[in-house]
Amino acid sequence: MSYPELLINREKLAHNVRAMIKMGENAGIRIHFVTKCLQAWRPLVEVMHEAGAEYFADSRVENLKQIGDLGLSHMMVRIPMMSNASDVVRYADLSLNSDMTVIEALSDAARSIDREHGVILMVEMGDLREGFMPDEILETASRVLNLRGVWLAGIGANFNCYGGVIPEEHQLKALADMADMIRQRFNIPLPIVSGGNTGSLYLLSEGRMPEGITHLRIGEGFLIGIETSFRKRIPDLFTDVFTLRAEIVELKRKPSVPTGLIGPNSFNEIPVFEDYGQIWRAILAIGEQDTRCGTLQPADSNIRFLGSSSDHMILDVTHAVRDLKVGDILEFSPDYAALLRASTSPYVHKRLV
Ligand SMILES: *Cc1c(COP(=O)(O)O)cnc(C)c1O
Numbered sequence: 001m002s003y004p005e006l007l008i009n010r011e012k013l014a015h016n017v018r019a020m021i022k023m024g025e026n027a028g029i030r031i032h033f034v035t036k037c038l039q040a041w042r043p044l045v046e047v048m049h050e051a052g053a054e055y056f057a058d059s060r061v062e063n064l065k066q067i068g069d070l071g072l073s074h075m076m077v078r079i080p081m082m083s084n085a086s087d088v089v090r091y092a093d094l095s096l097n098s099d100m101t102v103i104e105a106l107s108d109a110a111r112s113i114d115r116e117h118g119v120i121l122m123v124e125m126g127d128l129r130e131g132f133m134p135d136e137i138l139e140t141a142s143r144v145l146n147l148r149g150v151w152l153a154g155i156g157a158n159f160n161c162y163g164g165v166i167p168e169e170h171q172l173k174a175l176a177d178m179a180d181m182i183r184q185r186f187n188i189p190l191p192i193v194s195g196g197n198t199g200s201l202y203l204l205s206e207g208r209m210p211e212g213i214t215h216l217r218i219g220e221g222f223l224i225g226i227e228t229s230f231r232k233r234i235p236d237l238f239t240d241v242f243t244l245r246a247e248i249v250e251l252k253r254k255p256s257v258p259t260g261l262i263g264p265n266s267f268n269e270i271p272v273f274e275d276y277g278q279i280w281r282a283i284l285a286i287g288e289q290d291t292r293c294g295t296l297q298p299a300d301s302n303i304r305f306l307g308s309s310s311d312h313m314i315l316d317v318t319h320a321v322r323d324l325k326v327g328d329i330l331e332f333s334p335d336y337a338a339l340l341r342a343s344t345s346p347y348v349h350k351r352l353v
């Protein structure tokens with residue numbers, strides 16, 4: 001075994017995928033499972049595929065390329081780079097878009113390999129990340145319909161990201177109405193009305209998803225089991241699919257407050273300390289290169305986070321439940337940010353169990 005390691009519980013992951021598909025189906029919603037948080041790691045995507053997932057999405061073409069043979073659809077969720085148009089149309093059948101020149105580049109790239117690429121037009125609904133302004137949509141749709149390498153697959157919106165805007169019924173209803181307007185104006189099916197990410201799941205579980213929303217893009221929800229608008233558990237989902245494990249390399253009784261003149265720490269922040277007297281301090285061989293240490297939740301809730309640098313994490317283990325020694329392995333539950341960094345760090349070993 002090598003540490004740090006990220007354990008992935010196969011059964012719990014498969015359960016979450018199945019539960020999520022069902023939750024969508026009950027409301028007439030298709031889900032693209034977003035794999036970017038785990039770099040579309042193949043063994044994990046294989047488990048998801050076996051559990052019934054057929055639609056995958058990622059923010060990186062490199063990731064989509066690895067799973068091209070798994071599932072029926074592959075969506076690019078980051079606005080494609082113009083410089084990358086030919087890879088996008090090669091490895092994704094759908095992409096989210098907010099720029100006409102990029103869409104034209106996708107159309108040219110698709111024509112050159114004899115394909116038709118599906119375009120979803122993102123609409124700005126308040127969160128202020130990607131999207132056309134609502135009053136540009138009809139004109140943009142009309143221009144897309146004139147291109148020969150792409151087809152207009154749908155419209156969508158993003159929430160809970162830059163602005164932290166929570167999707168509510170009124171925005172999603174407005175999105176669905178906009179889709180109807182486009183269908184009527186151009187007499188096209190426009191199958192995808194993509195109502196957001198994990199932050200929209202609360203509407204689904206409360207039976208409040210507006211009619212006309214046909215699609216969601218879900219990453220964090222099925223991985224962590226918590227919706228991101230109100231941080232509530234998603235009914236029936238496991239919240240402990242992932243466990244991060246790291247090894248103790250030093251364990252000593254030392255003071256809780258440093259001595260000397262205090263300047264910036266390794267991340268150029270001036271640290272502040274509370275005096276707990278003498279404590280048992282454990283140093284773990286894991287750091288900011290491996291994960292986001294401060295948001296890891298220790299399996300033993302008596303263990304307290306003290307600080308971290310590139311390669312070390314320091315914990316107060318004075319009140320730890322079991323007797324610890326150098327060489328012991330401690331377990332943590334990662335949140336999305338910690339999981340993202342752990343799974344993209346070359347130093348963290350992923351293991352399906
Ligand atoms: C990452 C991403 C998602 C998935 O978000 P989660 O909060 O993980 O469900 C959906 N849409 C876009 C555009 C994304 O970039």
